[in-house]
Amino acid sequence: MTTHSRRGVARQGTGNRHLWLALTVILAGALAATPQGTDAQQTASLTGLDRRVSHALRERIGLVADSAVAAGLPVGPLIDKTLEGASKHADDQRILVAVHAMLVDLRVARRALGASASEEELTAGVAALRAGVSPAALTGLRRSLPRRMLTVPLSVLAALVTDGAPTALATTAVINNASRAGDSDLLEFGRTVAHALAGGVPAQTALTTPSLPAGTETGLQNTGRPPSQAPAKPPKP
Amino acid sequence: MDGQLDGRGGPRDSVPPDPVNRAIELLRLDVPVDERAFDARVLDAVRRDARNRTPWRRRLRQPAVWGGVMAIAASIALLVVTQINSRGPATTPTSHAGAGRLANTEPLITTSAVSTVAMRSDARGVQLVRFRLAGVRARSITVAGTFNGWNVSATPLQRVGATTWVVDVPLRAGRYSYQFVLDHRKWIPDPHAPRDAGDDFGPSNSVVTVAGGNGS
Numbered sequence: 001m002t003t004h005s006r007r008g009v010a011r012q013g014t015g016n017r018h019l020w021l022a023l024t025v026i027l028a029g030a031l032a033a034t035p036q037g038t039d040a041q042q043t044a045s046l047t048g049l050d051r052r053v054s055h056a057l058r059e060r061i062g063l064v065a066d067s068a069v070a071a072g073l074p075v076g077p078l079i080d081k082t083l084e085g086a087s088k089h090a091d092d093q094r095i096l097v098a099v100h101a102m103l104v105d106l107r108v109a110r111r112a113l114g115a116s117a118s119e120e121e122l123t124a125g126v127a128a129l130r131a132g133v134s135p136a137a138l139t140g141l142r143r144s145l146p147r148r149m150l151t152v153p154l155s156v157l158a159a160l161v162t163d164g165a166p167t168a169l170a171t172t173a174v175i176n177n178a179s180r181a182g183d184s185d186l187l188e189f190g191r192t193v194a195h196a197l198a199g200g201v202p203a204q205t206a207l208t209t210p211s212l213p214a215g216t217e218t219g220l221q222n223t224g225r226p227p228s229q230a231p232a233k234p235p236k237p
Numbered sequence: 238m239d240g241q242l243d244g245r246g247g248p249r250d251s252v253p254p255d256p257v258n259r260a261i262e263l264l265r266l267d268v269p270v271d272e273r274a275f276d277a278r279v280l281d282a283v284r285r286d287a288r289n290r291t292p293w294r295r296r297l298r299q300p301a302v303w304g305g306v307m308a309i310a311a312s313i314a315l316l317v318v319t320q321i322n323s324r325g326p327a328t329t330p331t332s333h334a335g336a337g338r339l340a341n342t343e344p345l346i347t348t349s350a351v352s353t354v355a356m357r358s359d360a361r362g363v364q365l366v367r368f369r370l371a372g373v374r375a376r377s378i379t380v381a382g383t384f385n386g387w388n389v390s391a392t393p394l395q396r397v398g399a400t401t402w403v404v405d406v407p408l409r410a411g412r413y414s415y416q417f418v419l420d421h422r423k424w425i426p427d428p429h430a431p432r433d434a435g436d437d438f439g440p441s442n443s444v445v446t447v448a449g450g451n452g453s
Contacts, residue, residue, distance in 0.1 A: 022307075083387040084438060088387075088438040090437075098437040120412065127433060131434040132434070151410065152410075152446055158434065158444075159444065162433075182448070183449060184448045
């Protein structure tokens with residue numbers, strides 16, 4: 001090997017070292033910035049409780065959070081529930097009970113929605129469960145909309161059931177609308193049905209009235225009632 | 238070969254000193270050397286060699302170096318993207334008059350008769366949500382919820398009329414629970430927004446759902 005070629009090999013080695021160093025930086029950066037529940041982020045979240053709750057409660061919430069992490073569940077909803085209780089001046093025991101209940105519901109939601117469900121979907125799933133939607137209905141929604149983010153459909157379903165719509169009818173209506181409309185239209189559908197229910201329209205009528213294509217201003221889609229009876233929208237602020 | 242080597246395998250002692258041995262003896266003699274000048278010459282040679290070996294223009298032409306530069310650039314870009322996309326609840330609320338880019342937009346949607354919500358999305362999928370409460374007399378009103386860690390003082394509403402209060406909060410797609418807080422002590426749900434079913438800590442919370450893109 002000549003001196004020149006040896007120098008070339010040496011320079012190439014230096015370049016490769018740069019490349020590997022940069023790749024290491026990429027991996028380290030990606031790990032540090034990964035948005036979902038690493039231990040470090042869990043610790044950071046729990047640190048956020050320091051000034052808001054007692055040390056004893058923080059320790060016990062930490063144990064619950066450990067259980068969540070071990071089960072592959074997000075810690076965020078548990079922290080949110082703790083902070084809500086602290087801000088509303090609930091006592092430690094009540095907060096702990098609420099956080100435990102959230103953990104249980106998150107487990108049920110995870111089983112119903114599948115391992116790939118995001119934190120936002122799980123939170124919306126818990127809301128639907130608490131509104132009275134069955135885990136089987138959540139699973140049905142997942143299977144019917146396999147590639148869709150379910151945060152909005154679940155949230156609309158929870159609102160409809162909370163407003164008194166029968167679960168089965170509401171689930172079917174949400175699936176039908178979600179399969180052909182985006183989130184914004186689905187939210188509009190939910191508001192329309194809520195208005196109808198508040199106005200005394202029977203749930204079955206409000207939910208099963210055929211929808212018109214998104215963006216249509218006439219008919220029953222947006223209001224659940226004839227346009228002449230539609231509630232006037234307030235002026236833009 | 239007979240009689241050419243002694244018992245140790247070396248040349249016999251009878252061989253006279255040759256030029257090689259004389260050269261060895263000469264080399265063993267002390268030679269005066271100017272060490273400072275010698276060091277300077279060596280260092281100069283090393284510097285010249287280093288300059289000639291890797292000029293920066295030639296380095297920049299090497300693919301491996303560019304690979305490293307590209308990888309570092311990619312890592313920085315990845316960090317920026319992940320930081321932007323990472324779940325962060327609420328960003329800084331904007332005043333009604335609004336200095337922010339989103340704050341100057343008009344609402345796309347008004348979802349209830351009195352209160353929440355006005356929305357417009359920016360390029361990152363963040364939407365401006367307008368929390369509005371009317372018909373309430375108070376010295377101060379704030380909104381606390383899952384978007385601000387239930388902090389009762391982080392997001393104050395501004396009075397825009399005798400009894401009308403407003404604040405615009407940029408939020409990412411998701412479902413958020415909240416309540417209004419009057420005078421830092423009285424919690425009231427939004428009278429015109431959907432409500433959570435749960436009641437862990439008193440009256441159930443109001444809910445705002447922010448759509449993300451086309452939802453698929």
